[in-house]
Amino acid sequence: MDTGTHILMGVALGSIATLDPAVAHDPFLSHAVLIGTLAGSQAPDIDTVLKLRNNAKYIRNHRGITHSIPAVSLWPLLITAIIAFLYPAVNLFHLWLWTFIAVVFHVFVDIFNAYGTQALRPFTKKWIALGVINTFDPIIFALHLIGVGLLFLDVHPGYTFLAIYGVIAVYYMIRFRQQAAIKKAVRAEIxxxxxxxxxxxxxxxxxxxxxxxxxxxxxxxxxxxxxxxxxxxxKCPLPDDPVIEAAKRDENVAAFLSFSPVYRWELHEYDDYYEVRLTDLRYRSKGHYPFVAVAQLDRNLNVISSYTGWVFSEGKLRKKLDLAPN
Missing domain, CATH: 2.60.40 (Immunoglobulin-like)
Structure with missing residues (x-):
């Protein structure tokens, strides 16, 4: 999900935590748990900082190791240890428990969109992407905003968000039924x-x-x-070709191949260089396929320029290739 929805989910889980008697009867623990659920709902996305380095690092690692089974175990311990310095007398088990729930919930909801996560690492690096919820779902976001708004009317926070999550659970079931009907219709046509x-x-x-x-x-x-x-x-698999093999060793192309499950490839030969282009077929927008990887290689098969990421015009792609480091 998007960052805004994850933040609202942290508030929601902190509110539901008030149904825990230990949290409900200890204002300091209640505050600590809210901090823990907010931090836990954001922690797995710390790998977003990789975007500051380059797209290849981000694509290859986002929702990877930070969403893995070891990370899900470590994030709550780290967050609980930090919060314990601010709230030294609170019940550490209940603080850890709700922080753990927030981290698990973050990873869990991420598997329902098309991007997915590598949630089963280290056992497998396979991307788990169920493709039933948009990364930003306006209905889910709006329901959370309604819940936050109701809190200002002095309603019980725990029961309020428990009811809202019941509605969201029904919404998820509706989306799965829609997806099943779509797949059935596709198989009837193709x-x-x-x-x-x-x-x-x-x-x-x-x-x-x-x-x-x-x-x-x-x-x-x-x-x-x-x-x-x-x-x-x-449908043509990547050929056993020296140019293609050299391009596959490029960081940007390798990142694309590690992430994209369905793509088409092109190989073009020009006067003094080759160009390999891979195009992800999942994200068609207004007749254009914006998620690509491109590598340009000289006649000695050395990569002279490459790029991977989202680009919405050929002109912008050319500029990015010109700016790419050799």
Whole structure:
């Protein structure tokens, strides 16, 4: 989920914690737990700072090790230890428990969008992405804002957010039913479907689709229960080619390949260099595919420029390649 929703979820969990008798009867513990749930709801996303280095580091590591099983165990201990200096007399077990719940909840809700997480590391680096909730879901965000607003009316914080989370649970079930209906409709329209990736949008009844079949990739849209195929590409695996192999060793290309489950590739030869381009098919926007990796190599197969990330025009991509370090 987005940062704003994660913050509101920290407030929600801190409110639900007031149903814990130990928290309800100790104002200092209640304050400490609220700090713990707010910190715990943000801690796994500390890897966002990698964006300051470069896109490759960010793409390869965001929602990776910081969302892993070891990290989920360590974050609550670290946060509890820090808060304990400010609230030395509080019940450390209950502080740790609610902070742990906040960290687990952060990782849990992240698996429901199309980006996903590597939540099962170190056992596997596979991305878990269920594709039923947008990274920013306006309905979930609005329900949390309503809950925060109700707190100013002196309602019970625990029961308020417990009820809201009951509504959100029903909303998730509705989204799963929508996804199942979409996949059923896709399989009825396209033969030999191997994989269907659904990417929810801001609109409740509109989804982006990236479909892998036996011989083709299809890019489509589901709107109001109907399936629209927008693009079709021949399904071709990366070839055993010296230029491709050299490009795969580039940091930006390697990061893209570690993250993207469905993409098409292009190899272009110019007078004095080669260009390898990989295009993620999940994120079609206004006829454009903005998430790419590009590597330019000289005749000796040395990478002279490369880039990976989101770019919404060919002109901007060229500027980024010119600015990329050699």
């Amino acid at each position: 033969n030999d479907v191997e994989q269907i990736i659904t990417v929810p949008t801001f609109r409740f009844r509109e989804w982006h689709l990236a479909i892998t079949a036996k011989d083709y990739f299809y890019v489509g849209r589901a709107k109001n229960g109907r399936i629209y195929i927008l693009d079709q590409f021949e």
